[in-house]
Amino acid sequence: MPNRFYIRFLHLPLLLRILLIALFVFLSFGILIHLLEPATFPTIFDGIWWSIITASTVGYGDYVPHSTWGRLAATVLILLGAGFVSSYFATLATAAVTRQDALSAGRIAFKGHGHTIIIGWNERSRELIHKLVRFGAQNIVLVDETLEANPVQSRFVHFIQGKPHMDETILKSNIDEAEKVLITADRGNDELQADMNSILTLLTIKGLCPSVKCIVEILTAEQVINAKRAGADEVIQSNKLTSVFMVNSLHSNGDGLLSDFVQPLQENRLSLQEAEDSFVGMPFKKVLGILFEKGELLIGLKRGEELIVHPSHSNLIEKGDKFLILK
Known part of the structure; x- marks a missing residue:
């Protein structure tokens, strides 16, 4: 039985183990000093209070042992307890810094719900995220494999680092609770290859959560039908939209009429x-x-x-x- 409790204790997080040991030390020395000097420490609570103050090296001086055994116990408590207290706060600070680094590096899974997932980091997703935050969106998850840290300094944007076509990465985004997914095309690759990657990511997402709404950016007209077959709820042909602007500019002699019309749509x-x-x-x-x-x-x-x-x-x-x- 003791061995079972010891094994369970070893499986606890380091921070919790140190805290439990420190509390055990405070409790033990609090009871001990009460037994050694009941006149100076009338209650066990007074003894525990003294042990916490002594171990933390605060030393208010409201309770001071007078006997030899009491002072010896205080010496052992300072040597033993101060080490656990220091270890606890050092571990606590390390855990906080480690978690913050892991959060920034995209290694922490998202636990929220009703969020929008954006796949891929580029100028289009950057502009989109800034606008969503400005419009009041509070749950945005950015998934990208090329970034080393969250590029957006906003507490409303959660970053996940990893390949978007891998189940492990998509599951970290809590896909089952997501409202929408936007898959942007990687223009750093060949257009056909970029579309293939987008469709593969779409298949991964729909395989894990068929009900989530997926919007996919496709660069080549030939792959639009494949994106729809893969389950895309909406396909954005960004190259086709760009060509519309170009044709309008050529026919309008550069007066920017279409650009002026589209500008209000941003707001x-x-x-x-x-x-x-x-x-x-x-x-x-x-x-x-x-x-x-x-x-x-x-x-x-x-x-x-x-x-x-x-x-x-x-x-x-x-x-x-x-x-x-x-x-």
């Missing part, structure tokens, strides 16, 4: 909302006016897989339609 949000039953059968123009009075700008409809931007004002809203709204 507003596009959202897709289910059309309420009360809107079914109404013309688009009437719904546009109703939503405009609520401070929402209706700019299009999604009907099935078709996205209709600025439809005809006489277009009737059908059941199952979704509104593309700018807030």
Whole structure:
């Protein structure tokens, strides 16, 4: 039986073991000094108080042993207890520093819920994280294998270092409790290879948690269908978006009209909302006016897989339609 307790004791964290030994020393010498000098230390509590003050080298002087045996016990307590007290605080400081280093280096798993996971560190994810933090997002998990430390100085951003296509890394992000996942493309690789890595990461995430919403950045048009087959809820073709800007710049003689239009979108949000039953059968123009009075700008409809931007004002809203709204 004693051997079993000893083995369990050895399996306790070092900090807890030192604390238990220190408490045992305080308790033992507190009882001992009470037995040696009951007149000076009327209660066991007085003895424990004296042992803690003596071992910590504070020495208030409110209780002082007068007998030879009492002073001998005090000497042993100072030599023994002060060592455990110093070890405890040294271990406590070391543990705090070690945990902080591990947190910064991305070795600590995330324990929160309802968070957004961003895969890959680049200029796009950097800008996105800054905007999310500014908009009040408080649970962001950044996963990247190239970084050695958290690049964002914010208590709302938790960093995890590791390969995103490995189960071990994704599980550290608490994927089961996540709200959304954004997989950004690694533009440092060949475009096809970058898409393959993104799809592999997507397969890993969907294999662990099929219900989580995944948004994937794809660079090549040929891999869009594969991303959807892998379970992507939304695919962002960033190269296609870039080409739209380039074509607009060429046709507009450099007046930056599209850039000026997109700029306000950085401070507003596009959202897709289910059309309420009360809107079914109404013309688009009437719904546009109703939503405009609520401070929402209706700019299009999604009907099935078709996205209709600025439809005809006489277009009737059908059941199952979704509104593309700018807030």
